[in-house]
Amino acid sequence: MAKNSKDLEVHSTEEHEYETGLAVITADKAGDPGIEPHRVRMTDKSPKHEKAAVRQVAALFLVSIVGSVFSIWAYYAFPFDEANAGSLRLNTLFLGLGITLGLFGIGIGAVHWAKTLMPDAEVSEERHQTRGSEEVRARAIEIIQLADQESGFSRRKLIRRTLYGALALFPIPAIVLFTDLGPNPKDSLRHTMWGEGKKRLARDPDGTPIKAADVQIGSVFHVIPEGLEKLEAPHMLNEKAKAAVLLVRLDPSEIKTQKQRDWGYEGIVAYSKICTHVGCPVALYEQHTHHLLCPCHQSTFDLANDCAVVFGPASRPLPQLKIEVDAEGYLVAPGDFEEPVGPSFWERKA
Amino acid sequence: MAKTKKFSRRSPFAAALVVLAGLLISGGGYAVATAAVTETTTATADQATIDQGKKLFLANCASCHGKNAEGTANAPTLIGVGAAAVDFQVGSGRMPMQASGPQAEVKPVQFKQEDIDAMAAYVASLAPGPEVPTEAYLSQKGDLTHGGELFRINCAMCHNAVGAGGALTQGKYAPSLRNTSAKHIYEAMVTGPQNMPVFSNTNLSVEDKTDIITYIQYVQDNPSVGGEELGNLGPVVEGLFVWIGMLGGIVLITIWLGAKSN
Numbered sequence: 001m002a003k004n005s006k007d008l009e010v011h012s013t014e015e016h017e018y019e020t021g022l023a024v025i026t027a028d029k030a031g032d033p034g035i036e037p038h039r040v041r042m043t044d045k046s047p048k049h050e051k052a053a054v055r056q057v058a059a060l061f062l063v064s065i066v067g068s069v070f071s072i073w074a075y076y077a078f079p080f081d082e083a084n085a086g087s088l089r090l091n092t093l094f095l096g097l098g099i100t101l102g103l104f105g106i107g108i109g110a111v112h113w114a115k116t117l118m119p120d121a122e123v124s125e126e127r128h129q130t131r132g133s134e135e136v137r138a139r140a141i142e143i144i145q146l147a148d149q150e151s152g153f154s155r156r157k158l159i160r161r162t163l164y165g166a167l168a169l170f171p172i173p174a175i176v177l178f179t180d181l182g183p184n185p186k187d188s189l190r191h192t193m194w195g196e197g198k199k200r201l202a203r204d205p206d207g208t209p210i211k212a213a214d215v216q217i218g219s220v221f222h223v224i225p226e227g228l229e230k231l232e233a234p235h236m237l238n239e240k241a242k243a244a245v246l247l248v249r250l251d252p253s254e255i256k257t258q259k260q261r262d263w264g265y266e267g268i269v270a271y272s273k274i275c276t277h278v279g280c281p282v283a284l285y286e287q288h289t290h291h292l293l294c295p296c297h298q299s300t301f302d303l304a305n306d307c308a309v310v311f312g313p314a315s316r317p318l319p320q321l322k323i324e325v326d327a328e329g330y331l332v333a334p335g336d337f338e339e340p341v342g343p344s345f346w347e348r349k350a
Numbered sequence: 351m352a353k354t355k356k357f358s359r360r361s362p363f364a365a366a367l368v369v370l371a372g373l374l375i376s377g378g379g380y381a382v383a384t385a386a387v388t389e390t391t392t393a394t395a396d397q398a399t400i401d402q403g404k405k406l407f408l409a410n411c412a413s414c415h416g417k418n419a420e421g422t423a424n425a426p427t428l429i430g431v432g433a434a435a436v437d438f439q440v441g442s443g444r445m446p447m448q449a450s451g452p453q454a455e456v457k458p459v460q461f462k463q464e465d466i467d468a469m470a471a472y473v474a475s476l477a478p479g480p481e482v483p484t485e486a487y488l489s490q491k492g493d494l495t496h497g498g499e500l501f502r503i504n505c506a507m508c509h510n511a512v513g514a515g516g517a518l519t520q521g522k523y524a525p526s527l528r529n530t531s532a533k534h535i536y537e538a539m540v541t542g543p544q545n546m547p548v549f550s551n552t553n554l555s556v557e558d559k560t561d562i563i564t565y566i567q568y569v570q571d572n573p574s575v576g577g578e579e580l581g582n583l584g585p586v587v588e589g590l591f592v593w594i595g596m597l598g599g600i601v602l603i604t605i606w607l608g609a610k611s612n
Contacts, residue, residue: 041611085575093577115611203553204503214552218542221553222503248547283507284518286545291519295507300519311519 035122043116053116057109064105071098189345192243193225194321195336200226201247201270201323204240209330210247215268218287221247223270225333242341244273245321246283247331248303250290260306263322265331270321271307274342275299277314292318315344403472406465410446419476424450431541432479433470438537440466442530452521453544480540487556488532490564497561504549505562512569514582518545528570528582532563 042049074094081087132140148154193199200209204222207229215221223245231239252267260269271292275282280296290304299312307318319337326332340348408417414425421427428435439445440461444454461469470482502511510516513527522545527535539559542548554562580587 039610043611086573088575089573089577111607120611205499211552214550216548216550216552218548219550219553220547281507284524285547286518286522287542287547288545289519293519295516298519 035124038122041116041120044120050117053112057113057117060105060109060112062105064102064109067098067101067103067105069098071095071102074098189342189348190340192336192341193228193239194243194333196225198326198332198334200326201245201331201333202226202229204244205229211329212265212268212325212331213329215247215249215331217249217251217267219249220285220287222273222283223247241279242274244281245270246273246285246292248285250304254290254304256305260320263320265323265325268323268331269303270323270331270333271301271303271318272321272337272341274318275314276309276316276318277312277343279342282318399468399471400475401472402465403468403470403475406461406469407472410460411469414447419473428473428476430477430479431473433474433482434480434537435541435543436470436473437466437482438534438541438543440469442534444543453523456525480537483533483536483540487536487560488563489560490532490567492557492561492564494561494564494568496558497563497565500554500558501562501565504554508546510582510584512574512582513566527566530566532567535563535566 043053044050071094074097075091078087078090078094080091153160201221201223202209202225204224207224207226209226210221210223224240225243228236228239228243247268247270249266249268252261255261255264255267255269263269273281273283275294275296277294277297277299280294282292282294282299282301284293284295285291285303286293290302291310292301292303292307294300294312294314297313299314300310301307301314301318302310306320309315309317319339319341321333321337322335323331323333407415407419411419411428414422415428416422416425419428421429436445439454441459441463443457443459446460447454448457473479474481501513505513508516508518508524509527510524513530515524515526517523524546530538536559538546539549539554539562540551549559551559574582580591
């Protein structure tokens, strides 16, 4: 091996020589096998086999005809009944089966026809060189030079430069138009509905407020800000995607950080449900380990340790929502999250 | 008005009548009061059943859960878990646990229902806790649509949108609900077995639970609209089927296309 790699062999072809550098090139032992000898098909030798092949091709086309007719029949025989969702299954199954047979029969039949009955003589086509002949190349250069002379492209500098300028500016209006593709998010990524004032924590999806006494140790509530359920559909979903919160009650002695304890209420803590990795809802809560698992990429957060990341691709803990209890015993959030929820974005600092 | 003369306060029957009325009122009131009490604690088991349950507990559970169900280093305390937890854990075959591991596996049920009931009665007698639901809670006449929405919000992240189950951390998993009975679903919600959170009645009301059970039972009983379910495990299994099954078929067709005819 060492010897081989030191010798920089020089390979030569008919036209030119080239160095192989460090590549080890072994002699082509197999060589060009050429075209293998022609083998006469059964269909060419015996008329009986030829007839059989004709019948097979015709049968495949018949299968296609049957499939197409069947799909039309099935469409009416198994209608989709809106009251019975299961009827859709038969409808699509038989319709699809018929159309499949319709197409498959034509395709397989055509290929079978070509392989068994059409002429099968082997033909080799020589590849021609990519490079044009000297005359063609000289003629092409001549044409370009003539065009340059006649148009004066090289000679008339003013025209040439203004054309360059025009071409450079031409795409810019399109770029300006692109700015209309969507509303500028402005600072909407930094704020959620919780920031609109003191709001009660409410159950998702009904919007009923939650009392502190309702939340037992080991239970988990899926929370939206009160009033979110009354918003209109697209706006509501946008707000929910940012403001969704998970509410859990821990034994206060299990909580590891003072900040988490202070921002909660007697062990009840609320955290953003939006993963800091790419924004999936993190909601797989394990009661005893206090692990919170994101189903998309397995980021795992430790709820007893201020939702610190213990596994997975997320890089930041889930933001905690500060909660209090109002005069009637309901849980309320006095304000917004202190940092943007969800995944990182361009302008977000760390 | 003349009749009043017959039954005046001076009548010798008056005293007897007053006593009778007094007895009726106090007795009736007592009966109503005790009826109200039995309703809140539903069928407090008799002492014989509890004793029987304690015997079974000592023979089958105490080695891990402690002689007084106080818990040991190997198993949690059962004081306050309620009859529902016993009925769920033993009734689904999870307990007695066969081997320690990330979580208790389902296996064939080890006890007769009456023995399970006896153990449940014993554990329930230690401290109040969630009770085994009555038939009324398990009716499948809830609101299917609302149940589906609640299921997707509260359960689907672990148990999958149609209850096929899914993986959790470090070997734990949320089991499939495709064959789970309404009673066990209800008991799991109120007790939060293993690492499942508790969904008490202050979180999901009894009606909400009935709606969720209605949804799960609907999914169990009705075939998937989309055709073959492939375990309902979603894009991974479907992708595997397409890549290996379908692509394999395409490769075979391609080989046939390129092969020379005989």
